Amino acid sequence: MVNLRVDDVSLTYLSKSDATKALVDIHFSVEDGEFISILGPSGCGKTTLLSLVAGILKPTSGTVTLDGIPTSSKQANIGYMLQQDYLFPWLSIESNIMLGQKILGMDKPQSKDLALSLLEKVGLLDKLTHYPAQLSGGMRQRVALVRMMATNPSLLLLDEPFSALDYQTKLKLEDLVATILKEEQKTAILVTHDIGEAIAMSDRVILLSARPGRIAKIFDIPKEIRGVLPFEARQLSSYTELFNEIWKELESLETNKG
Numbered sequence: 001m002v003n004l005r006v007d008d009v010s011l012t013y014l015s016k017s018d019a020t021k022a023l024v025d026i027h028f029s030v031e032d033g034e035f036i037s038i039l040g041p042s043g044c045g046k047t048t049l050l051s052l053v054a055g056i057l058k059p060t061s062g063t064v065t066l067d068g069i070p071t072s073s074k075q076a077n078i079g080y081m082l083q084q085d086y087l088f089p090w091l092s093i094e095s096n097i098m099l100g101q102k103i104l105g106m107d108k109p110q111s112k113d114l115a116l117s118l119l120e121k122v123g124l125l126d127k128l129t130h131y132p133a134q135l136s137g138g139m140r141q142r143v144a145l146v147r148m149m150a151t152n153p154s155l156l157l158l159d160e161p162f163s164a165l166d167y168q169t170k171l172k173l174e175d176l177v178a179t180i181l182k183e184e185q186k187t188a189i190l191v192t193h194d195i196g197e198a199i200a201m202s203d204r205v206i207l208l209s210a211r212p213g214r215i216a217k218i219f220d221i222p223k224e225i226r227g228v229l230p231f232e233a234r235q236l237s238s239y240t241e242l243f244n245e246i247w248k249e250l251e252s253l254e255t256n257k258g
């Protein structure tokens, strides 16, 4: 069971000459199996927030705990997926997806079975002996998804994982990721610039204000949207209504930014 708590977190980046307030008083929790999206104006601290959750950064004040323990970058139960796939070009797809398991000493037959079953789910089992350069951008992101999930992390952090893809591939991948995350009952936090993606994929959307980022508003996604896959959700009238509402909020946050 995942229980992530972000309690009154602020973060200021310090250099010799400068102090940049990135986030102020961020407070929310994520329950087991929930899918949360973080939206906000450019530079408001979305990636900083994910880095704090991952334990890559330590808060200036406040705490981030996963199951009661402060998060740390050494935790194997947190998986990260980024805009770029960062597959190793000299390793086959098989070696790429097994790498995390190998590093964590999980290279047992049942772990390999998990990785292969995930690769089958994303439709790439026939690419096992291929190299990343032989795959399309969408295929490579599917491999990156498998690599992240092969170590069976309980919390997934997704930092704009679809933003470098063409629109059609992005929509297809959103459906695939939503399906797999639901099947595997994963808890996830997605950072995105795409309001539609946030609405269509999430249980809740957290909207941050312009820097320094504060929580401007939290939107609960209606049941009918959560009950269908992202592509289908985009056809619903409640989706359009919520899209317009969040659009207006974002516009006012951008305006207030000055």
Ligand SMILES: Nc1ncnc2c1ncn2[C@@H]1O[C@H](COP(=O)(O)OP(=O)(O)OP(=O)(O)O)[C@@H](O)[C@H]1O
Pocket: 013, 014, 020, 021, 022, 040, 041, 042, 043, 044, 045, 046, 047, 048, 049, 211
């Ligand atoms: N290492 C750093 N040192 C100093 N300032 C930083 C550092 N990393 C980020 N910042 C600043 O902190 C603020 C938040 O950055 P962050 O990358 O988290 O925002 P973001 O919302 O993810 O941005 P974008 O939407 O453009 O991807 C920005 O003003 C950024 O310039």
